[in-house]
Amino acid sequence: MDQARYINKDETVFNDAQALMQLNKNLLLKGPTGSGKTKLAETLSETLNRPMHQVNCSVDLDAESLLGFKTIKTNEEGSQEIVFIDGPVIQAMKQGHILYIDEINMAKPEALPILNGVLDYRRKLTNPFTGEVIEAAPGFNVIAAINEGYIGTLPMNEALKNRFVVIQVDYIDGETLFDVIKNQSKLQDDTLINSIIKFNEDLRTMTKQGQISEEASSIRALIDLSDLATVMPIERAIKRTIIDKLEDTREQQAIVNAVELNF
Template identity: 85%
Template sequence: MVQGQYINTDETVFNDAKSLMTLNKNILLKGPTGSGKTKLAETLSQTVDLPMHQVNCSVDLDAESLLGYKTIKTNDDGEQEIVFIDGPVIKAMKEGHILYIDEINMAKPETLPILNGVLDYRRQLTNPFTGEVVHAASGFNVIAAINEGYIGTLPMNEALKNRFVVIEVDYIDGDILKRVIKEQSQLQDDTMIESIIKFNEDLRTMSKQGQIAEEASSIRALIDLSDLATIMPIERAIKRTIIDKLEDEREQQAILNAVELNF
């Protein structure tokens, strides 16, 4: 794959996801924070040459965030009129694009049933704000991502989960992770990259043991750390990209201990 795209030692992750899209199946990417789920969705979008419309879920997600909203607009005659601005779901459906729903289990369960018709064989939606019946154009696909067991997430409704085919997306490591760092960051020093990868392995172990937050060992944090390591001492780069994001002093100290062991 070209620079900046999703990379994994398990090629079936990408290949299966691409095949599912050709079958028009809804895809649920399941894996830890920072394992590359969004990068995988972006790479699929680039590969099939279809734009991607993204929904970032939270407890504040509502129908307007998904579907769109009404507003007042001045027309060509200078008169004001009420118009509806399409949201990401309706845009993706009308244009035959990809809809990406990130952290779908962060949304309140009562918010998502509005998508049931979008996610099943009907591929249609009745817009509650306008009464318009929207049918998905050819090419429309749905990809969602879930972080199971993460703070703030809710158990995913089984009826909703059954509308998806699940693909596990685990952390990348070893030579593949080294390649990702070289391609997606400014850092090219092999010795430093190997030290950062070993440090990240320690963080992942601590994360699995519940000592630190999962996002501390994410690929995103690792790329930021690698970039900063080219312009400042590694200890300060770790402080800026990982430690200072944490509120818990015990987590901060655990990472400081790992820094002392690795650098």
């Protein structure tokens, strides 16, 4: 199974993202949860042969989470000294790697201005913990991902957003989704895969009508569902991977109805 590739019938999504990276532009991947934003970033990392350092944003994100922290270390002579352990931002800058900032709009707005100099033409940062000035090595790129409108997210600061070029990453369907399930899950039964795709189309329709939340029809959930379908009945696989994740009983019942119609 090829676990590392992003697939989309709209080839401009990947091709434009790669071109922007080669132009040293900051890339903002915008789309619903589970639509493949992280997979796209991983595929860019693999294609460009540049390792990726990841920051997972939350309301608890602070400067230490981004830049690193001081700690006490015992040296070869047996005495102790204070050293600074580089965080993901500084590691990526020094090594000319990719920095991936996931769910950037989950972070408190006051936590991110420290990255302004990293994200503009300067590609430079003064470490507030050590005073060291870090200039990004050639090859350094920034990719951020954003899920708009979800609980816990905040409107993205315009000054920050203006430092990125945006690519919309939507859910995939049809033959493209068939290829993803076939290549990235353990399920190889074509008939069952086609039934899962039809079931997912119903979920997407219910999502658009506001009957269920978007994560119920995510690619991530479908891959898990397809894996489980190789070791248990499809109805139970759907219960484990989709239905039981939802807290709203009306959403759960809507999916139960879709299961009965499709399987």
